[in-house]
Amino acid sequence: MSHAAPIQRKIIHIDMDAFYASVEQRDFPELRGKPLVVGGSPEGRGGVVATASYEARKFGIHSAMPSKTAQRLCPEVIFVHPRFDVYKAVSRSLHEIFHRYTDIIEPLSLDEAYLDVTEDKLGIGYAMDIAREIKKAVREELNLTASAGVSISKFVAKIASDLDKPDGLTFIGPSRIEAFMEGLAVEKFHGVGKVTAARMKAMGIYKGADLKTYQEADLVRLFGKVGRFYYNIVRGIDNRPVTPYRETKSVSVEDTYQEDLTTKEAMLEEFLLLTAKLQARLKRNGLKGRTLTLKFKFHDFTIITRSRSVDGFIEDEPMIQMLTRQILDKTDLTEKKVRLLGIGVSNFNMPNADEDRENGAGGPIQLKLF
Structure with missing residues (x-):
């Protein structure tokens, strides 16, 4: 008895080019062609870069970089406050374009998504042609550019979309x-x-x-x-399906350090840098949670997490910073060398319950990155 071969999927990964910065340059012509950073500010305590325009990237500026560093690399860089309501509206328009071709869409963030076009709604047939049409619609209707990667799996499609940015289109077929x-x-x-x-x-x-x-x-x-x-x-095996809906259980950020952190003062400084990025992710996704979790990975690769839940919601950066200090003060890190820190918010809809948790090696908290 013969068995039919599995259907080869047609996957497109769409990634908008410097999304926040491109929207700002689209809406404000005086910013076009200039090095631009969305988010952060070199004044006061500063913050971190959410998105840098391609003009700014030429100076080595990138997302998650401290704003003071960005200004040092490019003294003439322009900082603007993010307009998340505008970015969300553009993202909704982007998804309306996607839905013309398929309803199997897995959003990764406001500006990035996987599309399974194996059975495309318009009967176009070729995934590359669909990707070209999507890019054209984005350019003509939204006055923005997107890069697309096309392959038979999510992993390869995502890598392909990064190869020819901005405004790129790359196909990596099964034989390659x-x-x-x-x-x-x-x-x-x-x-x-x-x-x-x-x-x-x-x-x-x-x-x-x-x-x-x-x-x-x-x-x-x-x-x-x-x-x-x-x-x-590395053998090209990736059978993960494009999943149209994923419940957001947590939003988090983390960073790994070249040199181990050995004092709580150094850890707090790094947590405060991560806090700004975490708050930006929460805001742009319209999420408010009740539980803040700190993650510590040590030099020996063991991991612990510490959590604190509150009445009401964790709504702003000062509150995240306050809870971070409280959790850090109560955490025993004596003679510990920390190589990675993470911070996340969860418990978006569930009843509040105060808690402290510890996970050993091999049991890290489930962290959802956007």
Whole structure:
């Protein structure tokens, strides 16, 4: 008895180009062609960059960078406050365009989404043609540009969308995927951060081809559960479906440090930098939660989390900072070397309950990144 071959999916990853900054330059002609940062301010305590225009990126400015650093790199950079209501309205228009072609849409943020166009509504047939039409509609109707990646899996489509920014369109077909992954630098693998990339390079793993020489069991032993993902993805195996709806359980940000943090003062300083970015993500997604969680990963890769819930909602940056100080004061970090910090808000709809939690190695909090 013969079995039909599985349907090969047609996946498009759409990523708007410098979204917030591009909307500001679209709406205010005097900002066009100038180095622009949305979010943060070099005044007072400052903040962090939410989005930088391509003109600003030429100076090395990027998202999550402290505003004071951005100004130091480019003294003439222009800072503007984010207009999240406008960005949300543009995002709704963007999704109206998507829905002309498919209803299987997985949003990752206001400006980024996966589309499964295997059965496209207009019967166009070719995913590249659909991507071209979407890009054209975005340009003509929204006066913005988007980059698109097209492939048979989410992982490869996402990488493809990054290859020719801005206004790019890249197709990586089934016959090219393994060779493409073999030639990809490890730091380009989504999910491989700076510290993991440095660790891989110290082991002689510079590209996918180097990663491919390791057995699955070895990668799991070296990197934990994510090692199984590395083993599969370097072989082009990614069967995750495009999921039209995902309930947001938490919103968080985290950072890994080149040098371990050993004092609470240093940790608090880093948490305050992360707070601004967390608040921006909450605001742009219209979310208010009741529980704040701090995450600590130590030098030996063990992880603990500490949480605090409040009556009402965690609504603003000062409140996040206050709770962060309270949690940090109560956390025993004696003789601990911290290599990663994370901060997140959850419990958006559930009843309030005060809590303190601790997870050992292998049990990190579920963090949803946008």
